[in-house]
Amino acid sequence: QLQLQESGPGLVKPSETLSLTCTVSGGSFSGSTSCWAWIRQAPGKGLEWIGSIYYSGDTYYSPSLQSRVTMSVDTSKNQFSLKLTSVTASDTAVYFCATTAPGVQEHAFDIWGQGTMVTVSS
Amino acid sequence: EIVMTQSPVTLSVSPGERATLSCRASQTISNTLAWYQQKPGQPPRLLFSGASARAAGIPARFSGSGSGTEFTLTISSLQSEDFAVYYCQHYNNWPLAFGGGTKVEIK
Numbered sequence: 714q715l716q717l718q719e720s721g722p723g724l725v726k727p728s729e730t731l732s733l734t735c736t737v738s739g740g741s742f743s744g745s746t747s748c749w750a751w752i753r754q755a756p757g758k759g760l761e762w763i764g765s766i767y768y769s770g771d772t773y774y775s776p777s778l779q780s781r782v783t784m785s786v787d788t789s790k791n792q793f794s795l796k797l798t799s800v801t802a803s804d805t806a807v808y809f810c811a812t813t814a815p816g817v818q819e820h821a822f823d824i825w826g827q828g829t830m831v832t833v834s835s
Numbered sequence: 836e837i838v839m840t841q842s843p844v845t846l847s848v849s850p851g852e853r854a855t856l857s858c859r860a861s862q863t864i865s866n867t868l869a870w871y872q873q874k875p876g877q878p879p880r881l882l883f884s885g886a887s888a889r890a891a892g893i894p895a896r897f898s899g900s901g902s903g904t905e906f907t908l909t910i911s912s913l914q915s916e917d918f919a920v921y922y923c924q925h926y927n928n929w930p931l932a933f934g935g936g937t938k939v940e941i942k
């Protein structure tokens with residue numbers, strides 16, 4: 714059973730870069746489950762798609778965040794990563810990584826990490 | 836980009852009653868719609884993909900319908916564990932987008 718686990722600093726200073734990693738375990742990182750997503754949720758708010766990355770390295774980002782977001786894949790470590798630059802308090806959120814298991818329509822996310830809370834504060 | 840709008844924002848329902856949640860897309864998305872349930876402190880749980888294909892382990896009291904721009908999630912007889920926030924999400928094209936959510940609360 715594929716499992717995802719987010720990791721990274723829980724506190725980031727304003728104007729700095731938020732960096733998170735999602736580690737994939739329990740299954741094939743390079744198999745048919747080839748697209749990986751980051752999604753966030755500000756406190757008390759709804760879900761916001763940040764972007765998705767394919768195993769090939771192709772990326773798709775939210776237009777509202779595109780200028781500040783970079784996603785990458787490290788196949789040697791079974792990980793994919795998120796970098797968000799020039800953060801402000803509005804970037805405070807729980808950040809989830811997610812993907813889709815084989816047999817489910819791609820981009821309907823049935824596998825989620827538990828989420829990691831990131832607070833932007835000095 | 837496609838905007839997803841959910842209604843109502845809050846739905847107050849008594850246990851055992853039927854709940855009907857709506858999701859509207861600003862452009863046609865065929866059936867490329869997912870529904871999620873989220874409880875406090877937990878990640879979302881996929882209920883449906885393809886608008887109506889129930890995910891593994893989802894009880895039959897949940898049903899999804901619709902295509903094009905109008906979609907519905909129905910819970911036929913609300914159980915205590917169903918009180919949660921529900922989100923729709925399209926995956927018709929990039930960028931993906933979620934609706935704002937509907938909170939189903941106990942009446």
